[in-house]
Amino acid sequence: MAEPLADIVIHKMEQAAELYHRLVILVASAGSGKTAVLLDVHKRTAAPYINVNLELSRRMLDLTERQRALQIPRLLLDIVGEDPVVLLDNIEILFDVSLKLDPLRLLQGLSRNRTVVAAWSGSIIGENLVYAAPDHPEYKRYPVQALLVVSPEAIAW
Template sequence: MAASLSSQIQDVLPKTQDTYYKLILAVGPARTGKTAALTELAAKHKWPRVNVNLCLSEKLLELTHRQRAIRVAGILNDTVRDENSSVVLLDNIELLFAPELAQDPLKLLQSLSRNRTIVAAWPGNFDGSSLTYAEPGHPEARRYPTPQAVIVNAGEADPPGIGPSGKVTK
């Protein structure tokens, strides 16, 4: 029987405590159970679940185009810090990839995970060595070879293990 995505995330959680970045990415395309897994973890452990798109869009609305790019990281950092939890779940992170915000989404998530565990739903793919978002040529496309994060692939049949670089392996 395959372990649920929320169980896989929960299983790797203790192993992130000794890593520089306490970042777990639940990676998969749309409709692979990432939001359901984060919702389940939030309910079970009382961890806060932040809808990043909603949070940022509300707070960036009043700012100028230039101010948005400058302030997005601080707003997200304040939001996570205000949750006052050792584990924060981040869902719907697509806005972080918007070219007009000029952010490096992985680096931003890593910086958030220095002082607390961040579990983020990453809408993309992980092929065992590279983490991607969007298709090559798309204005929001990103590719990260050997990302410094624990990766849990949504929809995988077997629970993952952690490799020497901190990546989750099969």
């Protein structure tokens, strides 16, 4: 599974270079191999692989809850640095309700000056990119038509 998906991700990265938001979203459920795909892409392209949960958690330790909500965009920008391509894994912290973020909008903002490949633990339901179940506090749903999406369930996107 990792090899063909990595090829597709690399192809989508090339497509993304021509777009306003250079964002590629790798969508699959937890434990389905997204990390293996990103590590394969990292090995083949030398793009930095970043564990967002780990890096943001380290930088937020000394911040209050209010400071965290305000500082996340800057902290994330510092983490990704100046690299032209970054691979973001474990982005679940961005969905934390207390941070009051719009994860997709934050990722799109990051992708204006670099290509961002983000592993999204969720699914594509109909025409929507979904994170969590509808009754869950972290539930998010976005229209998929304007996004570059790679998913083992919906390779055609």
